Amino acid sequence: xxxxxxxxxxxxxxxxxxxxxxxxxxxxxxxxxxxxxxxxxxxxxxxxxxxxxxxxxxxxxxxxxxxxxxxxxxxxxxxxxxxxxxxxxxxxxxxxxxxxxxxxxxxxxxxxxxxxxxxxxxxxxxxxxxxxxxxxxxxxxxxxxxxxxxxxxxxxxxxxxxxxxxxxxxxxxxxxxxxxxxxxxxxxxxxxxxxxxxxxxxxxxxxxxxxxxxxxxxxxxxxxxxxxxxxxxxxxxxxxxxxxxxxxxxxxxxxxxxxxxxxxxxxxxxxxxxxxxxxxxxxxxxxxxxxxxxxxxxxxxxxxxxxxxxxxxxxxxxxxxxxxxxxxxxxxxxxxxxxxxxxxxxxxxxxxxxxxxxxxxxxxx
Numbered sequence: 073x074x075x076x077x078x079x080x081x082x083x084x085x086x087x088x089x090x091x092x093x094x095x096x097x098x099x100x101x102x103x104x105x106x107x108x109x110x111x112x113x114x115x116x117x118x119x120x121x122x123x124x125x126x127x128x129x130x131x132x133x134x135x136x137x138x139x140x141x142x143x144x145x146x147x148x149x150x151x152x153x154x155x156x157x158x159x160x161x162x163x164x165x166x167x168x169x170x171x172x173x174x175x176x177x178x179x180x181x182x183x184x185x186x187x188x189x190x191x192x193x194x195x196x197x198x199x200x201x202x203x204x205x206x207x208x209x210x211x212x213x214x215x216x217x218x219x220x221x222x223x224x225x226x227x228x229x230x231x232x233x234x235x236x237x238x239x240x241x242x243x244x245x246x247x248x249x250x251x252x253x254x255x256x257x258x259x260x261x262x263x264x265x266x267x268x269x270x271x272x273x274x275x276x277x278x279x280x281x282x283x284x285x286x287x288x289x290x291x292x293x294x295x296x297x298x299x300x301x302x303x304x305x306x307x308x309x310x311x312x313x314x315x316x317x318x319x320x321x322x323x324x325x326x327x328x329x330x331x332x333x334x335x336x337x338x339x340x341x342x343x344x345x346x347x348x349x350x351x352x353x354x355x356x357x358x359x360x361x362x363x364x365x366x367x368x369x370x371x372x373x374x375x376x377x378x379x380x381x382x383x384x385x386x387x388x389x390x391x392x393x394x395x396x397x398x399x400x401x402x403x404x405x406x407x408x409x410x411x412x413x414x415x416x417x418x419x420x421x422x423x424x425x426x427x428x429x430x431x432x433x434x435x436x437x
Contacts, residue, residue: 180262200228233290243270333410342408349435365401
């Protein structure tokens with residue numbers, strides 16, 4: 073019995089070793105052992121229904137685990153093969169403050185969140201001796217009190233601008249601010265209106281234009297300089313955190329799963345935004361048809377930038393460095409939808425479209 077013990081020990085050891093060697097293969101599809109079935113549902117197909125002989129009842133036979141009908145979406149957001157690639161990061165510096173113009177419209181673009189801009193607007197009014205008559209953070213609005221501005225010199229820039237351009241006009245004046253989300257992430261738009269109760273009937277709503285455009289333009293410049301100078305200590309307003317103005321640029325997907333850039337602006341603004349973004353990104357524009365909302369462009373890997381080049385290299389033509397694409401703007405409700413297409417009208421590959429739309433958003437203003 074003593075001599076047999078080593079053999080029993082050896083057999084046990086061999087069993088343990090065999091288990092250790094093969095254990096890591098239990099879930100290997102090619103091992104012949106227990107197969108990993110966790111991803112089988114991806115390729116599951118509905119089998120033919122059970123055929124019941126005519127002399128038997130099929131009443132109690134039913135499919136307890138039916139595969140539901142799923143609408144075909146070419147770019148449905150699931151990734152059985154690999155993780156999704158990250159969006160490209162475009163590092164172009166944004167000007168801290170600048171005045172933007174489009175036709176007769178003008179506004180300030182500030183590279184800070186509305187909740188940071190809000191207290192600076194309040195302080196601007198206070199520093200100019202103007203009471204705050206109304207604050208409506210849900211609409212991003214701050215209204216100054218009515219002023220009686222006569223001629224002569226004034227110590228503050230608000231009354232000075234009104235007096236300079238009002239000339240002989242009578243009546244009272246007030247200044248109103250509207251703070252909105254900017255197109256670029258983390259930016260704000262500042263709109264200013266001047267009202268005069270003699271030149272135009274005052275309204276509780278946001279006026280489409282100012283009573284005196286020159287006053288509006290002068291005060292946009294004054295406030296822009298005030299903000300850029302950093303006169304006030306930067307803070308965040310809890311009241312302004314309630315600002316509920318919609319994002320002006322949102323990247324989502326259509327019903328088929330293709331990326332799109334939704335611009336919550338009118339067509340004139342959307343056209344200007346896309347055109348300016350393409351120019352700032354140094355994208356070659358072959359032709360443009362404003363009436364059709366169409367830009368025909370040449371996109372190279374280098375346009376999408378240095379280290380980002382590798383993200384799209386496998387999607388680029390193997391025989392060249394460029395893709396010739398159409399960028400289209402179509403109205404949808406109160407928004408404008410920007411999408412990327414091949415020249416034959418087919419949607420561009422999803423990852424290519426995604427990166428181009430991100431580029432447009434980040435170079436927009």
